[in-house]
Amino acid sequence: LTITPEVHIMVDSNHSSQFESQNRTIDYLAVFFASVNMKFKTLLRSKLDVQLVLSQLTIFRDGNESFVQKPNDRQDIMVIKTLETLKDFVGNNTRDFKKDDLVVLLTGCDLADMDDKGELILGVTGIAYIGGACSAKKVGIVEDMRKMFDGVHSFAHEVGHLLGMVHDGQGPPKELPESPGAAECFASAGTIMSPSQTFNSIHRFSVCSAEQLRVFANSQKP
Numbered sequence: 474l475t476i477t478p479e480v481h482i483m484v485d486s487n488h489s490s491q492f493e494s495q496n497r498t499i500d501y502l503a504v505f506f507a508s509v510n511m512k513f514k515t516l517l518r519s520k521l522d523v524q525l526v527l528s529q530l531t532i533f534r535d536g537n538e539s540f541v542q543k544p545n546d547r548q549d550i551m552v553i554k555t556l557e558t559l560k561d562f563v564g565n566n567t568r569d570f571k572k573d574d575l576v577v578l579l580t581g582c583d584l585a586d587m588d589d590k591g592e593l594i595l596g597v598t599g600i601a602y603i604g605g606a607c608s609a610k611k612v613g614i615v616e617d618m619r620k621m622f623d624g625v626h627s628f629a630h631e632v633g634h635l636l637g638m639v640h641d642g643q644g645p646p647k648e649l650p651e652s653p654g655a656a657e658c659f660a661s662a663g664t665i666m667s668p669s670q671t672f673n674s675i676h677r678f679s680v681c682s683a684e685q686l687r688v689f690a691n692s693q694k695p
Contacts, residue, residue, distance in 0.1 A: 474521050474687060474690060474691075475522045476523045476690050477524050477526050478525055478575055478606060478632070478636065479526045479528035480525050480577060481528050481529040481570060481573035481577070482502065482506070482527065482579055483531045483533070483578045483579065484498065484531065485538050485541060485578060485579065486534055486537075486538065487580060488582075489532050490534070491581055491619075498532055502579075504622070505617070505622055505625060506527055508622060512625070512629040515676070516678050516683050516686070519680060519684070519687075521687060523686070529572075539562065540555060540559045541580075541582075542554040542555045542558055543582075544587075547593075548582050549593060551585060552586055552597050553586060556614055560602075560610055563576050575611050575613070576611055577601075577628065577631065577632065578614045579617050579624065582616070584598065584600070598624070598627040598670070599630060599631040600613065600631065601613030601635045602634070602648075603634050603635075603638075603646045603648050604634075604646065604648050606635045606693070613632065626665065626676070633666050633682060636689055637649055637688065638682045639652070639666070640666055640668040641662060641666050641679050641681055642658065642660030642667075642668065643656065643660075643668075651692060652688055653685060657681055658679040658680065658681035658682075663675045664677060664682070666681075666682045
C-alpha cells in the first residue's frame with residue numbers, strides 16, 4: 474500500500490528568525506523533511522510505502538501569526554488554544570489550504586499547556602488531532618529549537634496522530650471507531666508512537682502503528 478500525504482509546513486517567526494536568510498531556512502527544512510521521511514520508511518517492513526510530500530511552505534517572519542496564542546509577557550505557545558485557532562485559521566482560508574492533507578506549524582518557541590491552577594506545564598513537544606488528516610482537523614504543531622533537528626521525532630509522531638495512530642499501549646480512539654488501536658504494543662518500547670521520548674527511543678513505528686495506518690488509509694479511499 475502506497476500512501477503519499479501532502480503536507481503544508483508553516484514556519485513561525487521565532488523559528489525562521491534563527492536563520493540568516495530565507496534560503497537558509499529552506500535548506501534546513503529540506504534536510505528536516507527528508508529526515509522525517511526516513512522514519513516513515515521504517516513502515517516498509519509492514520508493506521506500507523509512506524512518502525510525505527511537501528505541498529506548500531509558508532514562512533512567517535514578522536510575528537503576524539494571528540493564530541498563535543501566548544500567555545502574557547512570555548514567549549511560550551499555549552499548545553491547545555493555538556491548535557484550535559490554527560484549525561480555525563485553516564478553515565477560514567480554505568482556498569489556501571484545500572490541496573493540503575496535513576498542515577503542520579513548526580515553531581521555535583517552547584510549547585506549553587496550563588493546569589487547573591493556571592500554572593504553565595512545560596516539556597510539551599507537539600500536538601495534533603488524532604485522525605485529522607484530510608478533514609477540518611488536519612492540523613498539528615511541533616516544537617523545533619536550536620537548529621539541531623530536535624523536532625524531527627516529534628514531527629513524525631504528530632503526523633502519525635494525524636494519520637490515525639494513537640500512542641502505543643492505548644486502545645482505539647473514540648474519533649476512529651474502526652481503528653484497532655495499539656493496546657497490544659508496549660508504551661515502554663520506545664517506538665515513534667510511544668507516549669514519551671527518551672534518549673533510548675527507537676526510530677521506527679510499531680506494528681500497531683502500521684496496522685492503524687493501514688485501516689485509516691483504506692477508510693479514506695473514495
